[in-house]
Amino acid sequence: MNKILIAAAAVAALAMAGGAQASEAMAKDKGCLGCHAVDAKKMGPAFKEVAAKYKGKADAEATIIAELKSGKVGGKTHPVPKASDDELKALTKWMLSL
Template sequence: MKAFLIAAVAVASVTLAGAAQASEALAKEKGCTACHDVDKKKMGPALKDIAAKYKGKADAEAMLVTKVSTGKGHPKVKANEAETATLVKWILAM
């Protein structure tokens, strides 16, 4: 039972790390990282600062997906709405 639990926890953490890595790769592929770094300000704010700014705001995710994917109040991006949603979730979880 104990061995099973350890195995389950190991699988869960690999899955989480894998998802974060996939999102990071997507951010690179879509050009987000040209203007955003995880913890340094570039042309755009550091992604960790964005996460901190919206911490605990329930409507932040929907608002940011709309803002970034429609290009209103944010430079136009190559990511579609679904990809932007994945990226915004990843950013807000930092």
């Protein structure tokens, strides 16, 4: 029984990791952490705050990606990330998982 649970957890972890692996390191690499932190407000909101704001919204991922790519977040100018679509998707998924 235990072995089955462990195997299931491993599969779930792999599934969540997906293609491009996103993490705090990626957010740092893309320059996001210059203005954001995971759980503290800097120039921009804490990523945990963003996750809470979008919690339960089915289109959260698409909305955030579209905002970031358009360079306008909440009607204000925001730097467009130098990231591929896959990277942006992974980064947004990670952010929303916080």
